[in-house]
Amino acid sequence: MMQHRHFKLFKPYGYLSQFITNAKHERNKKFLGELYDFPEGTMAIGRLDKDSEGLLLLTTDGKISAEITSNKTEKEYYVQVDGDISETALSDLTKGVTLSYNGTFYTTQPCQVFKLETTPNFPPRIKKIRDERHGKTSWISITITEGKFRQVRKMTAKVGFPTLRLVRVRVGSIHLYPLKMGEVLKIDL
Structure with missing residues (x-):
């Protein structure tokens, strides 16, 4: 059974809450993978837009992600x-x-x-x-x-x-x- 991993990050201003992009207009943007070598399969739990900062949770567990992004979590x-x-x-x-x-x-x-x-x-x-x-x-x-x-x-x-x-x-x-x-x-x- 896979051991899931979880992280918390202080997302700086100007970074997108994703790891890579195929969009031509985003090729010169900053991505989360530039901040840390996250394991394969890591996903952001929710998002913060490029202009927002602060706490961003990341996980390799989709069930945890769905639970936290539900309308129950403050x-x-x-x-x-x-x-x-x-x-x-x-x-x-x-x-x-x-x-x-x-x-x-x-x-x-x-x-x-x-x-x-x-x-x-x-x-x-x-x-x-x-x-x-x-x-x-x-x-x-x-x-x-x-x-x-x-x-x-x-x-x-x-x-x-x-x-x-x-x-x-x-x-x-x-x-x-x-x-x-x-x-x-x-x-x-």
């Missing part, structure tokens, strides 16, 4: 948004907002949202985010169980506070820390 994100987010916007996010996905409208499930009192201590991003001269920003925590395409970014934009930086900090009981940017650790799932 995913927590720290999100830097444009502006000083209002209590109304936080309340709207908590209750759920109506978004469009492939031309179909849906309302996000209620979720946990709160404003962070202190700025998270993340490494500087490779591509600089605008600075305070361009107006205030704020950091919030959003914990969801669903995960449609670019959902968190769409949610914050819908309430008038577009996402500037998005970092996944937790999946279920697995936390990003103490990983450093680009670091991979073997874990038990």
Whole structure:
């Protein structure tokens, strides 16, 4: 019987959540295989888009992947948004907002949202985010169980506070820390 292996990775900004591509427009992109020599058959559990950072779980076990990507597992994100987010916007996010996905409208499930009192201590991003001269920003925590395409970014934009930086900090009981940017650790799932 095959011994499955599991990993957690601090995915840096600019990397795609895949190992290779056949698409011509992605040939000059950065892939996960550049960060670590993963065993054959390793897959990302869920995805983080190129512009997102943070905790990415990887496994050689498809059953574990399906279980974690189900709508039962919490995913927590720290999100830097444009502006000083209002209590109304936080309340709207908590209750759920109506978004469009492939031309179909849906309302996000209620979720946990709160404003962070202190700025998270993340490494500087490779591509600089605008600075305070361009107006205030704020950091919030959003914990969801669903995960449609670019959902968190769409949610914050819908309430008038577009996402500037998005970092996944937790999946279920697995936390990003103490990983450093680009670091991979073997874990038990």
